Amino acid sequence: xxxxxxxxxxxxxxxxxxxxxxxxxxxxxxxxxxxxxxxxxxxxxxxxxxxxxxxxxxxxxxxxxxxxxxxxxxxxxxxxxxxxxxxxxxxxxxxxxxxxxxxxxxxxxxxxxxxxxxxxxxxxxxxxxxxxxxxxxxxxxxxxxxxxxxxxxxxxxxxxxxx
Amino acid sequence: xxxxxxxxxxxxxxxxxxxxxxxxxxxxxxxxxxxxxxxxxxxxxxxxxxxxxxxxxxxxxxxxxxxxxxxxxxxxxxxxxxxxxxxxxxxxx
Numbered sequence: 658x659x660x661x662x663x664x665x666x667x668x669x670x671x672x673x674x675x676x677x678x679x680x681x682x683x684x685x686x687x688x689x690x691x692x693x694x695x696x697x698x699x700x701x702x703x704x705x706x707x708x709x710x711x712x713x714x715x716x717x718x719x720x721x722x723x724x725x726x727x728x729x730x731x732x733x734x735x736x737x738x739x740x741x742x743x744x745x746x747x748x749x750x751x752x753x754x755x756x757x758x759x760x761x762x763x764x765x766x767x768x769x770x771x772x773x774x775x776x777x778x779x780x781x782x783x784x785x786x787x788x789x790x791x792x793x794x795x796x797x798x799x800x801x802x803x804x805x806x807x808x809x810x811x812x813x814x815x816x817x818x819x820x
Numbered sequence: 821x822x823x824x825x826x827x828x829x830x831x832x833x834x835x836x837x838x839x840x841x842x843x844x845x846x847x848x849x850x851x852x853x854x855x856x857x858x859x860x861x862x863x864x865x866x867x868x869x870x871x872x873x874x875x876x877x878x879x880x881x882x883x884x885x886x887x888x889x890x891x892x893x894x895x896x897x898x899x900x901x902x903x904x905x906x907x908x909x910x911x912x913x
Binding site for chain 1: 821822823825826828829830832833834836837839840841843844846847853855856858859860862863866867869870873874876877880882885888889892893895896899900903904906907
């Protein structure tokens with residue numbers, strides 16, 4: 658309380674505006690995260706808190722710290738940089754992991770054209786798929802049996818991974 | 821006057837962020853699948869980091885800022901490791 662007494666009014670109003678903005682946006686994002694029904698809807702809600710929720714609180718903190726120290730303080734922007742660079746990366750990874758798990762289980766959440774399509778193998782080993790495709794070219798007769806056995810062997814393995 | 825405005829705004833921010841952390845906590849408890857819980861943990865990390873920043877502003881202390889920076893970095897590492905685990909079943913191959 659004592660630290661807040663000697664602040665000019667315009668700095669107080671500016672910092673209060675940014676703090677209230679950031680906290681409200683974070684609360685709205687968390688509310689949507691708790692209320693939305695599907696995971697792929699839910700993954701969008703916390704980005705309110707990561708974009709302007711973090712931005713507003715960091716700007717307010719930088720304003721107050723700059724006033725206390727009597728010079729410009731940019732330490733808070735390091736946190737903002739960390740959050741705004743890393744959160745999209747983590748959410749992309751998490752969304753791809755969830756899509757991978759839903760496809761491995763053939764989940765009814767996904768639309769049918771995404772369910773039956775090939776599993777996106779950009780993050781997996783491409784060697785297995787090329788070997789499976791090269792085998793039928795040499796001998797044409799056991800094509801269907803080989804693919805059938807391979808796919809039948811792969812599916813429980815992926816279900817184990819998914820769990 | 822300015823102290824009153826700032827105290828009110830910071831109290832509101834603390835309350836809102838604590839409520840947001842509780843909402844993320846309910847999703848950790850009832851989340852139907854693992855990816856929901858990982859996302860809820862990420863949201864909880866971020867909300868508590870913002871709560872630390874606001875508390876540091878209110879108390880005029882710089883030590884909360886250090887803690888918030890550590891939380892920001894650790895949250896990234898934790899979520900990436902958990903997403904990798906959901907992908908492959910193991911973190912380090």
